Amino acid sequence: MVPLKLSELISQDDLQTKVTEIGKKITEQFKGEELTAICVLKGSCLYFADLVRSIDLDIQCEFFGVSSYGASTHSSGEVKTTLDLTVPLEGKNVLLVEDIVDTGLTMNFLKKNIEARMPKKLVTTSLLFKPAALKTECYIDHVGFEIENRFVVGYGLDYQGFYRNLPYIAQSSDFN
Numbered sequence: 783m784v785p786l787k788l789s790e791l792i793s794q795d796d797l798q799t800k801v802t803e804i805g806k807k808i809t810e811q812f813k814g815e816e817l818t819a820i821c822v823l824k825g826s827c828l829y830f831a832d833l834v835r836s837i838d839l840d841i842q843c844e845f846f847g848v849s850s851y852g853a854s855t856h857s858s859g860e861v862k863t864t865l866d867l868t869v870p871l872e873g874k875n876v877l878l879v880e881d882i883v884d885t886g887l888t889m890n891f892l893k894k895n896i897e898a899r900m901p902k903k904l905v906t907t908s909l910l911f912k913p914a915a916l917k918t919e920c921y922i923d924h925v926g927f928e929i930e931n932r933f934v935v936g937y938g939l940d941y942q943g944f945y946r947n948l949p950y951i952a953q954s955s956d957f958n
Contacts, residue, residue: 805836825881828938886920
């Protein structure tokens with residue numbers, strides 16, 4: 783593992799409070815309806831797991847793999863599909879769950895891909911949002927936390943495959 787100099791940015795308690803809050807909003811938004819929640823792999827896995835448990839609806843869970851970082855600390859700008867969805871989305875309410883939106887390129891790629899599958903409604907959420915890093919306009923329906931344009935790990939986010947298991951979000955002084 784590559785040792786990084788980390789400092790806590792968002793605590794475990796603050797994460798859980800925010801995830802529960804977003805889950806309640808989504809429950810109200812789709813009250814009485816079914817929902818298909820899509821986890822964007824790999825970074826969204828912990829946010830997704832906590833979020834779907836806080837949504838009080840009939841919910842199906844699906845997984846979509848994409849990559850734009852590789853082993854880097856910055857997005858390459860090229861989005862690659864690594865795992866496609868296995869169910870049709872036509873006529874369904876869809877919640878797209880992302881870990882972090884920085885350039886906006888991945889989220890826009892995902893939205894366009896899912897919208898082409900003709901869902902009834904598409905709603906997006908991202909745990910983290912870096913407005914200063916945007917390279918294109920990108921709207922997100924439910925944002926957990928806006929953060930500075932710094933490299934972060936933990937709670938699903940990684941560096942070279944490591945640090946996903948931290949129960950909080952940490953920033954690294956190694957890359958900023």
